[in-house]
């Protein structure tokens with residue numbers, strides 16, 4: 457039964473099994489199941505499958521492989537691990553379930569997704585003439601990988617608003633390890649942050665991987681137009697096939713498709729979606745119309761490209 461545990465993971469029962477385990481008072485049986493799942497994870501890694509990967513970047517990696525970002529070493533019974541000598545890696549290892557890959561002392565650590573060297577962000581920064589000395593707002597930083605890129609590229613400041621508690625904690629660890637003094641991570645729903653913002657304008661806003669997770673993307677885009685003249689965007693857009701199981705929808709006069717996340721937000725503890733149960737994916741032309749009608753008249757786009765998780769577009773929009 458060498459591959460038994462792997463099937464448990466691959467046939468989408470992993471997270472429900474974990475939930476059952478976590479809901480149950482620890483017994484010898486649950487301990488045994490935890491150990492079996494850990495062995496399965498190691499076996500998958502030995503076979504070259506990355507169990508921490510974010511499935512946005514590969515349709516073949518099933519969702520249930522998102523592992524929980526619990527304190528590392530924590531099982532169903534909490535146990536403080538032996539305290540190591542202080543080091544960036546020791547701090548990094550306090551948390552588990554990383555999606556993004558980082559390099560610490562020459563070693564690649566974390567998940568499999570190369571967000572800290574993301575060429576989409578390089579393109580976006582180039583497209584607006586760089587971010588040196590600019591004051592930036594970032595929506596949904598996940599674990600701070602893009603924030604680090606913005607800081608490394610010379611941003612004067614980055615305010616990054618993250619709405620998922622575990623992700624926000626990951627961001628704080630990254631801020632500390634890489635000494636991102638000019639970044640500030642705020643926990644909460646960025647729709648509120650944008651709507652309620654009354655400070656000085658931002659030189660640019662990064663909205664990467666977030667618009668298609670919102671209930672009302674046109675309202676967010678309208679809000680952004682009040683606090684910046686420059687938006688850097690990567691987002692999925694709707695077509696006939698994506699998002700799957702979606703229904704036609706219209707919001708604020710813009711057409712798209714509505715999808716329902718179901719209980720995914722509770723099911724995956726390092727979930728990378730939105731803060732509401734539903735989201736509207738706008739069609740590409742409707743998305744661009746929304747930006748231009750909000751005053752972002754100049755669009756520089758790399759066009760729509762297919763990805764395993766649906767069509768996506770990368771562009772900057774400036775007033």
Ligand SMILES: C[S@@+](CC[C@H](N)C(=O)[O-])C[C@H]1O[C@@H](n2cnc3c(N)ncnc32)[C@H](O)[C@@H]1O
Nearest residue numbers: 596598618619620645646664665728729730731
């Ligand atoms: C798909 S991930 C994208 C992460 C990163 N920006 C990237 O491009 O790789 C979406 C991120 O935005 C966060 N997020 C989505 N909707 C949000 C909201 N309304 N307020 C705050 N954070 C949100 C999620 O928690 C998650 O970290």
